[in-house]
Amino acid sequence: MEPDLFTAAAEERQEKDPTGSPLAVRMRPRTLDEVVGQQHLLKPGSPLRRLVGEGASGPAGPSSVILWGPPGTGKTTLAYVVSKATNKRFVELSAITAGVKEVRAVIDGARRAVGGYGKETVLFLDEIHRFSKAQQDSLLPAVENRWVTLIAATTENPYFSVISPLLSRSLLLTLEPLTDDDVRGLLRRALTDERGLKEAVTLPEDTEDHLLRIAGGDARRALTALEAAAGAALDKGEAEVTLATLEETVDRAAVKYDRDGDQHYDVASALIKSIRGSDVDAALHYLARMIEAGEDPRFIARRLMISASEDIGLADPNALPIAVAAAQAVAMIGFPEAALTLSHATIALALAPKSNAATTAIGAALDDVRKGHAGPVPSHLRDSHYKGAGKLGHGQGYVYPHDLPEGIAAQQYAPDELKDRTYYAPTRHGAEARYADAVEWTRGHLGRKRS
Numbered sequence: 001m002e003p004d005l006f007t008a009a010a011e012e013r014q015e016k017d018p019t020g021s022p023l024a025v026r027m028r029p030r031t032l033d034e035v036v037g038q039q040h041l042l043k044p045g046s047p048l049r050r051l052v053g054e055g056a057s058g059p060a061g062p063s064s065v066i067l068w069g070p071p072g073t074g075k076t077t078l079a080y081v082v083s084k085a086t087n088k089r090f091v092e093l094s095a096i097t098a099g100v101k102e103v104r105a106v107i108d109g110a111r112r113a114v115g116g117y118g119k120e121t122v123l124f125l126d127e128i129h130r131f132s133k134a135q136q137d138s139l140l141p142a143v144e145n146r147w148v149t150l151i152a153a154t155t156e157n158p159y160f161s162v163i164s165p166l167l168s169r170s171l172l173l174t175l176e177p178l179t180d181d182d183v184r185g186l187l188r189r190a191l192t193d194e195r196g197l198k199e200a201v202t203l204p205e206d207t208e209d210h211l212l213r214i215a216g217g218d219a220r221r222a223l224t225a226l227e228a229a230a231g232a233a234l235d236k237g238e239a240e241v242t243l244a245t246l247e248e249t250v251d252r253a254a255v256k257y258d259r260d261g262d263q264h265y266d267v268a269s270a271l272i273k274s275i276r277g278s279d280v281d282a283a284l285h286y287l288a289r290m291i292e293a294g295e296d297p298r299f300i301a302r303r304l305m306i307s308a309s310e311d312i313g314l315a316d317p318n319a320l321p322i323a324v325a326a327a328q329a330v331a332m333i334g335f336p337e338a339a340l341t342l343s344h345a346t347i348a349l350a351l352a353p354k355s356n357a358a359t360t361a362i363g364a365a366l367d368d369v370r371k372g373h374a375g376p377v378p379s380h381l382r383d384s385h386y387k388g389a390g391k392l393g394h395g396q397g398y399v400y401p402h403d404l405p406e407g408i409a410a411q412q413y414a415p416d417e418l419k420d421r422t423y424y425a426p427t428r429h430g431a432e433a434r435y436a437d438a439v440e441w442t443r444g445h446l447g448r449k450r451s
């Protein structure tokens, strides 16, 4: 689907039939004056005011703006207001689902629009930090040549996540989290406004306070929860949104996976458990949910690296290199193609033979150390390279294993207290059978008692 057509159609829908859109979209400010909070960006003469054409007698505004701030604080809104105020086309892309191809299509469309009917374009790119370096590079010509006004949004520090040639050509604006009073003002406006709930319900103070707690400064989350709760109250024939109704509905409103909420960890946990359980299809399902929710591919790759050692270990020593390679690849590729790499690694891990022997081995060894089972290092193993070491007997009696035909000397390595303690208990799954044989053989040659 050509992205600018899609967005144009969506915009048109929104304008013609505002009642069909979610409350948060219907209540989206149309002018800078309707924007709450962010006063530091909205002072008369500020770069943002200049961008909407206010007092625009000076030099042309920047062709690229980066908006950095927490979710639901007005980044999309500001981009939308800028495009409306300057009568430009508004095209929206998300770095989660779009790649270089989509960026090029928008840029080509923008050049056609300006050449054909003199209409300029605002390209709003959400979550720019999810673009790889190469994907961000593809934006540079359009910014340099002013083919579009780029407004890029990010929830992460742009100094780490945006390439420096783009950063240096952009105006960086930082959005502050909305205060509870800001969000309260938006909720009250939404309750009465013609575009909003038109006084269909009332919101008692305790429900409002709880709503503000749920929202945590995110206006979209507040309006979405209000809409769900108001709908539930009306379904019950109630004109007041009680605390009970709100509590019943927030769970349902949160069914849609929330990248920043608890589901983030639940779904990640289900992915790892499905891999551990060797259910490749369930693992792919949870992976798809994470991708679709806009999860950071680097977060997913980190979890896969942990799983490779925690649940597969030496049963397939290739699992860790595959997971590490996947982590490196996704950092370079970015979405959408990173999904292929993550799928590749997830399938390999899910179908690999399983062993938690590496996990339990270090767990048991740490447990002993933490309980104080340590004891002095045997003197024949101590450092013998300093003056006086000989006098202390350090290093004396040490047998150099390579001097022996088997390459293993029957001498004690562990402290006395732990000399017969074993930690590694290999499985016989996959390649670990080899390690099981090896540990048997080496413990025998070391003269260790079986324990």
Ligand SMILES: Nc1ncnc2c1ncn2[C@@H]1O[C@H](COP(=O)(O)OP(=O)(O)OP(=O)(O)O)[C@@H](O)[C@H]1O
Pocket (backbone or CB within 6 Å): 023, 024, 025, 026, 027, 028, 029, 034, 035, 036, 037, 038, 070, 071, 072, 073, 074, 075, 076, 077, 078, 126, 153, 155, 186, 219, 220, 223
């Ligand atoms: N500062 C604000 N003033 C008024 N309304 C706001 C503000 N911030 C957010 N909203 C409301 O919340 C909705 C979502 O906000 P918006 O899409 O602008 O957030 P965002 O910062 O782009 O979030 P995200 O990072 O999650 O995409 C808007 O449609 C609007 O109704």
